[in-house]
Amino acid sequence: MKKRGIGLGCSWYGTGYGNGFPDxxxxxxxxxxxxxxxxxxxxxxxxxxxxxxxxxxxxxxxxxxxxxxxxxxxxxxxxxxxxxxxxxxxxxxxxxxxxxxxxxxxxxxxxxxxxxxxxxxxxxxxxxxxxxxxxxxxxxxxxxxxxxxxxxxxxxxxxxxxxxxARSTPVDPETGQGAPYWPYAFGCQMAEVEVNTETGMVRVLKVVAVHDVGKALNPTQVEGQIAGGVTQGIGFALLEELELKEGKINNPALSSYLIPTALDVPSIEALFVEDAECTGPFGAKGLGEPAMLPTVAAIINAIDDAVGVRITSLPATPEKILQGLAEKREGLEK
The missing domain is CATH 3.30.365.10 (Aldehyde oxidase/xanthine dehydrogenase, molybdopterin binding domain)
Structure with a gap:
């Protein structure tokens, strides 16, 4: 049986190296x-x-x-x-x-x-x-x-x-207030997934990604950054896992370290909110890593919405989903 679910993920991200390091x-x-x-x-x-x-x-x-x-x-x-x-x-x-x-x-x-x-x-x-x-x-x-x-x-x-x-400030040790990074980028994404309850396989059907970019100096590149970030987020959520044993990488090749291919990329609707950053060049701020972060949370929440299984470690492999479904059935039987 295949079940569908929708999940939401939000993020904030401080750009730059952070206060205390020459940026x-x-x-x-x-x-x-x-x-x-x-x-x-x-x-x-x-x-x-x-x-x-x-x-x-x-x-x-x-x-x-x-x-x-x-x-x-x-x-x-x-x-x-x-x-x-x-x-x-x-x-x-x-x-x-x-x-x-x-x-x-x-x-x-x-x-x-x-x-x-x-x-x-x-x-x-x-x-x-x-x-x-x-x-x-x-x-x-x-x-x-x-x-x-x-x-x-x-x-x-x-x-x-x-x-x-970069215009960062130290964090107040008493209150925790400050701007250790600057500027901050914000994003929100929704993902629709389809989960096969017999195999544990997850297919991402669609992602809607909305990001604060300050001022989009090149809208086409902004859309490309969002699409690339979402694709990497899919790999982060469902596929990529580095296997280490005694300090040795056991899956050093792309045949065993899986990443998304073109066939794994769903429909991506890339949207951006323009609120000019007064300290940025013509109001711009960065969008590299922020585009990837909400994707993971959105997919994990969508899996939970679809089959009621909460994944707490990444990636959300078929084995983990099947184990979660089995534990859920056992709980109902008890």
């Missing part, structure tokens, strides 16, 4: 005389799309397109340290460092342009769609590339190196 990211930026810009950062893009985000941040601030930004990352010989790609920190931490560096280089450029256009202050200068000029006066503008090229002829370069440190 610093750095970035180097240069605006070039071909109208492009280069961003150097030690952050490594492992598939989550951080390089695209850094390009978007720089392009937005400079009035350029993302394709005008070259992001050079992860070279310990040439790029500044940006910490590890972990703790859901790159969009927030390194994104802030990139934004600070871009703004500093931009400030130098605007000051130079104000002088060239005989504008009283740099506040009267704007960068827009690859052009630089006096606000409100289309006749007094020129391609950004031309302005930077002229500056180069005079020995000027628009370069900046900046760092960003």
């Amino acid at each position: 610093v990211s750095s970035a180097f930026v240069e605006i070039h005389d071909d109208g492009s810009a280069t961003v150097l950062t030690g952050a490594v893009d492992v598939g989550q799309g951080s390089n695209s985000i850094f390009a978007q941040i720089a392009a937005e601030e400079l009035g350029l397109e993302s394709q005008d930004i070259c992001v050079y990352s992860g070279d310990t010989d040439a790029t500044p340290d940006s910490g590890t790609t972990a703790a859901t920190r790159q969009t927030y931490n390194t994104g802030n460092a990139v934004l600070k560096a871009v703004r500093q280089a931009k400030s130098s450029l605007l000051d130079y342009a104000a002088h060239e256009f005989s504008c009283p202050t740099s506040e009267g200068i704007e960068l827009k769609e690859g052009f630089i000029g006096v606000k409100g006066d289309p006749s007094r503008r020129m391609p950004l590339a031309d302005m930077v090229f002229q500056a180069r002829l005079k020995g000027e370069r628009f370069i900046s190196a900046e760092s960003s440190t």
